[in-house]
Amino acid sequence: MIHIRFSAELGSKLIRPRLCIKDADHEVMVHPRSVPPHITVMSLLLTVSVLAILSLWMVKRLWRIGSREQALPPGPPTLPLIGNLHVFPQTRAHLRLTEWARTYGEIYSLKIGSGTAIVVSSAKMARECFELHGATTSDRPAIHVIELVYKGLEMPWSRYGTHWRNMRRAAHDLLNKEACLSHLPIQRAEASQLMHDILQQPQHLYAHIRRYTASVAFSLIFGIHCSMYDNPIVEEFYEGQRTWEHILRPGGHPPVDIFPLLKHVPERWASWKGLCREVRSRQHQLYFPLLQNCIDRIKSDRRNHSFMEYVLEHEDHYEFTREMTVYLGISLIEAGADTTAIFLQFFLVFMLAHPDVKFRAQKDIDDVIGDNRSPNLEDIDDLPYIKAIINEVHRCRPVAPTAIPHAATKDERIGGFFIPKGSAIFMNIWGMSRDPELFDDPNRFWPERYLKSEHGTKPGVDTTGLRSDMPMSFGGGRRICPGVHLAYNSIAMNVMNLLWAFNIELPKDPVTGNSIPPDEDDTTDGLFLTPKPFKCDITPRSTAKVDIIKKQFNAAEPTFELFDKSS
Numbered sequence: 003m004i005h006i007r008f009s010a011e012l013g014s015k016l017i018r019p020r021l022c023i024k025d026a027d028h029e030v031m032v033h034p035r036s037v038p039p040h041i042t043v044m045s046l047l048l049t050v051s052v053l054a055i056l057s058l059w060m061v062k063r064l065w066r067i068g069s070r071e072q073a074l075p076p077g078p079p080t081l082p083l084i085g086n087l088h089v090f091p092q093t094r095a096h097l098r099l100t101e102w103a104r105t106y107g108e109i110y111s112l113k114i115g116s117g118t119a120i121v122v123s124s125a126k127m128a129r130e131c132f133e134l135h136g137a138t139t140s141d142r143p144a145i146h147v148i149e150l151v152y153k154g155l156e157m158p159w160s161r162y163g164t165h166w167r168n169m170r171r172a173a174h175d176l177l178n179k180e181a182c183l184s185h186l187p188i189q190r191a192e193a194s195q196l197m198h199d200i201l202q203q204p205q206h207l208y209a210h211i212r213r214y215t216a217s218v219a220f221s222l223i224f225g226i227h228c229s230m231y232d233n234p235i236v237e238e239f240y241e242g243q244r245t246w247e248h249i250l251r252p253g254g255h256p257p258v259d260i261f262p263l264l265k266h267v268p269e270r271w272a273s274w275k276g277l278c279r280e281v282r283s284r285q286h287q288l289y290f291p292l293l294q295n296c297i298d299r300i301k302s303d304r305r306n307h308s309f310m311e312y313v314l315e316h317e318d319h320y321e322f323t324r325e326m327t328v329y330l331g332i333s334l335i336e337a338g339a340d341t342t343a344i345f346l347q348f349f350l351v352f353m354l355a356h357p358d359v360k361f362r363a364q365k366d367i368d369d370v371i372g373d374n375r376s377p378n379l380e381d382i383d384d385l386p387y388i389k390a391i392i393n394e395v396h397r398c399r400p401v402a403p404t405a406i407p408h409a410a411t412k413d414e415r416i417g418g419f420f421i422p423k424g425s426a427i428f429m430n431i432w433g434m435s436r437d438p439e440l441f442d443d444p445n446r447f448w449p450e451r452y453l454k455s456e457h458g459t460k461p462g463v464d465t466t467g468l469r470s471d472m473p474m475s476f477g478g479g480r481r482i483c484p485g486v487h488l489a490y491n492s493i494a495m496n497v498m499n500l501l502w503a504f505n506i507e508l509p510k511d512p513v514t515g516n517s518i519p520p521d522e523d524d525t526t527d528g529l530f531l532t533p534k535p536f537k538c539d540i541t542p543r544s545t546a547k548v549d550i551i552k553k554q555f556n557a558a559e560p561t562f563e564l565f566d567k568s569s
């Protein structure tokens with residue numbers, strides 16, 4: 003190959019151009035004097051022009067990074083290079099994303115460096131985006147810290163592909179509507195323990211709820227009953243979750259996905275790397291021994307029919323390695339335990355803040371159930387107001403206000419706009435639940451909105467859901483929460499129990515004697531919106547009910563005995 007190079011020699015008065023002609027073996031310098039003057043000037047001009055054009059092209063290209071491509075949905079003004087990064091909310095992102103939805107519409111875009119994020123904020127657009135175009139909008143964005151912790155194995159964050167499909171198939175086998183009927187004995191036994199725990203130690207209400215949801219999940223999945231709220235498994239699980247949420251929250255780690263060079267910063271200057279390693283090793287220390295218990299039970303023919311035992315015996319069917327099996331367990335526990343607890347805690351906060359709603363619900367429950375028995379799951383169908391309360395708590399405090407981000411696997415057209423391959427797509431559940439087109443006075447906690455006979459709802463709104471049979475707080479499309487039936491049964495059972503069994507009252511200030519109202523907005527920040535521990539004066543409604551709770555708890559003992567005990 004022959005290379006031609008122009009260079010310049012600084013003389014005392016002139017810049018003299020030089021021309022070098024070079025092949026693999028030789029370089030020949032054409033002396034300036036041997037080149038006619040008009041050629042040397044032309045060459046210089048050519049060089050300068052080429053360099054100028056190149057520089058302009060580069061600057062223009064760089065300048066365009068961060069700017070919104072023409073056919074994208076609209077969005078806030080961008081800055082060169084960073085796009086909307088400078089205005090992307092670091093805390094309570096769902097609030098700002100919802101404000102922008104009121105300005106830019108039900109589908110809008112944000113530029114994060116050269117990447118694109120799409121925000122969908124109406125149920126109608128969510129149906130189009132996640133259901134109609136589900137084949138191309140069901141991926142998850144590649145997020146470096148998640149990759150460090152899960153290595154692509156955890157189901158809620160796994161990319162759309164064979165691994166996810168196999169995980170989803172297995173989760174469906176555990177969590178479909180019919181399968182959930184066989185989980186009811188465990189849920190009932192645990193719910194009776196929850197009432198009993200509250201009777202014994204009402205001051206630990208918040209922790210008892212966490213124990214309940216963790217124990218249902220650990221019993222079903224790993225066959226282990228968590229009998230105390232402060233047992234090591236429950237404590238380790240929630241502690242691990244908090245550390246993980248701390249890393250995941252905006253600002254919890256540097257923007258390594260936008261500036262990939264940051265991935266190479268040594269760990270001594272990047273504490274987030276150490277934290278990711280810590281989360282991963284804590285997960286292994288917690289879950290691998292639990293899986294080993296399942297293996298031991300199978301070997302010694304002491305199965306307690308936990309889901310992990312079943313999966314261990316069907317690993318070939320699901321195409322799982324041992325590591326994938328344990329990560330299915332981790333996925334279901336992490337996605338299932340905390341979320342249900344958060345819902346029940348929010349339910350109590352709303353009952354404290356809205357005594358009129360609570361009294362009306364308790365009157366209904368007294369009419370349907372009375373004092374001689376505790377509620378059954380089937381009673382929920384005779385209690386429309388309590389169903390309405392459940393829908394309203396889901397609407398007002400969706401546990402994951404922006405769901406888990408989806409991602410596009412192909413260029414798409416959605417809502418008339420261009421959605422490029424690789425875009426992250428946020429389902430703004432918070433914004434959808436406050437859509438003024440669908441909900442009158444959207445910020446008001448008002449369960450009556452779901453009782454059509456009393457207040458009527460706006461046309462077409464007979465439920466809050468993207469699908470007609472579930473609230474939108476469970477997400478949508480192919481990644482819709484597979485735990486919805488299990489969660490629904492836990493929620494219905496415990497909401498009825500708590501209203502039936504207990505007076506749920508505001509605590510009193512010991513000095514002034516005044517009631518202390520809860521702050522409905524006092525929550526943690528991040529992927530999940532969790533109420534911070536709150537005070538509640540919770541006492542049994544009658545001695546007849548106390549007797550029933552005690553009897554029921556004793557009757558649950560044989561169910562607990564099926565499981566290994568962790569206390």
Ligand code: HEM
Nearest residue numbers: 158337338341342345401405406476477478481483485489
């Ligand atoms: C109140 C309770 C719950 C709420 C509000 C909730 C909400 C959600 C949401 C919003 C998503 C993301 C959906 C999407 O990407 O579109 C999700 C995913 C998921 N949930 Fe739930 N969830 C709850 C309970 C449960 C339970 C009890 C389990 C299982 C034991 C569970 C297992 C999962 C799993 C495995 C995923 C990932 C699905 C996938 O990526 O394909 N969830 N959940």
